[in-house]
Amino acid sequence: MRFGYHVGVSGPPVSAILNGIDTGCDAIQMFPGSPQQWGTTEVGDEEALEFAEAKRSSGIDPVLLHSIYLVNMAAPSEQIFKRSVASLSSALQKAERLGAAAVITHIGNHKGEGEEYGVRRIAGAVTECFERTGGEAMLLLETTAGAGTSIGNTFEQFGAVFDASGWPARLGFCMDTCHVFAAGYDIRTPEGIEGVLEEMERFIGLDRLRAIHMNDSKGELGSHLDRHAHIGEGEIGLAAFSYIVNHPALRDLPAIVELPHESPEDPDDLALLRSL
Ligand SMILES: [Zn+2]
Ligand SMILES: [Zn+2]
Structure with a gap:
């Protein structure tokens, strides 16, 4: 596994x-722009070159982008929907x-319009994003904790x-350990993790799993709380992470820790994960 932080x-x-x-970091995740603002900044030729050079010489790979927080592909509001598609398209560019390698995004809230509506809306957004952009970068839908009217808290969804999207080749997904646990999947035991892998394989296919967000959870199993804890310091616990890190089906994936790591008091999650 290649470990890294959201930087x-x-x-x-x-x-x-x-x-x-x-x-x-062996891999990184970053925002394509300010996470609380619509609109993106262009990457100049020189900036792109500088980035490619630093990426190559550092060996950091893959680089993943995380869409801004405002994106809601299931939004009933036409304006939010259009802005979401524009934001994701520009992030893909x-x-x-x-x-x-990819843009990871939370998939959205239907705001009371229902699951079927949400699924159709998201499929429409995905299709439009791929119509607008070429290239190889994938769009990865992230598993959610299942709060409110969010879509994406079961693998069936x-x-x-x-x-509904027609299985475009550039569509994949990202499993967030905290979200999956908060959504009600008990990944604290090997049997629990195997159950999750089986569901992923059945409803989507493990070949579409392209990244893991590695976060422990402050909320309990099924709490629907999206509150990350440092590895081994939450309700999921270290044993589960050891099993995940060493699982043959997951070994080649990048694993991104989405927790503060800037201050000397912050635990070194990457070192801990590597020690497993
Ligand atoms: Zn995440
Ligand atoms: Zn989260």
Whole structure:
């Protein structure tokens, strides 16, 4: 497994690689723009070159982009929907420019319109994103904790989104350990993890799983709380992470920790995961 953090971008895109080097990442995740604002910044030719050079010499691979928080592909509001598609499309273009493997996104909330509506809406957004962008960068739908009217807290729902989208080659998914646990999948035991892998295989196919978000959970099993804890310090516990890290089906995936790591008091999650 290649371990890394979600790193900050403090200036040009290359600063994300530098932050990744500083914190001992083999892979990184970064935002394509300000996470709370619509609209993206273009990547200049020089910036793209600088990024590619730093990526190559550091060996950091893959680079993953995480869509901004405002994106809601299932939004009943036409304006939010259009902005979401535009934001994801520009993130996919940015990924292509930077040589990033994928854009990871939360898939959305139907806001009371129902699951079927949500699934159709998301499939429409996915189709439009791929119509607007070429290239190889994948769009990875992230598993959710299942709060409110969110779509994506069961693998069956994911399967429905893939079905409705027509299984485009560039569509994949990302499993967040905290979200899956909060959604009600008990991954604390080997049997529990095997059960999750079976469901993924049945409804989507493990070949579409392209990244893991490796976070422990402050919330209990089935709590629907999206609250990350440092590895081994939450309700999931270290034994589960040991099993996940060493699982043959997951071995080749990048695993991104989405927790603070800047201050000396923060535990070194990457070192801990590697020790497993
Ligand atoms: Zn995540
Ligand atoms: Zn989360």
